[in-house]
Amino acid sequence: MAWKGKTPFSRRRVIGSFTYAIQGVWYAARTEKNFQIHLIAAVIVSMCGFAFQLNKVEWLFVLICIFGMFSLELLNSAIERAVDLATEEIKPLAKQAKDLAAGAVLVFAIMTIVIGVIIFLPKVLELFQ
Numbered sequence: 001m002a003w004k005g006k007t008p009f010s011r012r013r014v015i016g017s018f019t020y021a022i023q024g025v026w027y028a029a030r031t032e033k034n035f036q037i038h039l040i041a042a043v044i045v046s047m048c049g050f051a052f053q054l055n056k057v058e059w060l061f062v063l064i065c066i067f068g069m070f071s072l073e074l075l076n077s078a079i080e081r082a083v084d085l086a087t088e089e090i091k092p093l094a095k096q097a098k099d100l101a102a103g104a105v106l107v108f109a110i111m112t113i114v115i116g117v118i119i120f121l122p123k124v125l126e127l128f129q
């Protein structure tokens with residue numbers, strides 16, 4: 001614990017926690033294939049959002065989907081590492097932990113796709129009318 005001995009809300013501790021969090025996001029952006037795919041998808045979806053001039057509510061849903069996917073992907077990567085740290089052997093509990101974490105990402109991804117279809121499909125269809 002790098003902040004041991006500091007008061008709970010000391011400025012250095014808060015800045016330290018923030019710095020570590022940024023390091024985590026930066027590490028994922030540099031090394032995690034899935035996180036990079038989500039980054040590209042987020043840029044494409046945002047460009048589509050501007051192109052189709054989404055309203056405020058539509059943007060809120062899109063942003064929740066984008067940042068929710070990032071958050072879950074980061075958690076999934078953290079769980080994978082924690083499991084690998086706990087054991088290098090093949091164990092049913094290790095499999096369950098990793099598969100459950102991957103399942104959480106999948107469930108949110110399905111919701112994201114459904115929301116994407118609800119928001120963008122009518123706008124795309126309008127282009128062909």
Ligand SMILES: Nc1ncnc2c1ncn2[C@@H]1O[C@H](COP(=O)(O)OP(=O)(O)OP(=O)(O)O)[C@@H](O)[C@H]1O
Nearest residue numbers: 034080087088089090091092094095096098099102
């Ligand atoms: N220690 C283990 N014991 C049993 N099964 C495992 C173990 N480690 C991984 N697995 C199984 O292999 C799958 C793939 O694990 P892995 O660690 O390669 O992650 P991944 O899903 O390929 O993620 P990423 O590609 O992001 O690293 C897991 O989802 C799990 O089902």
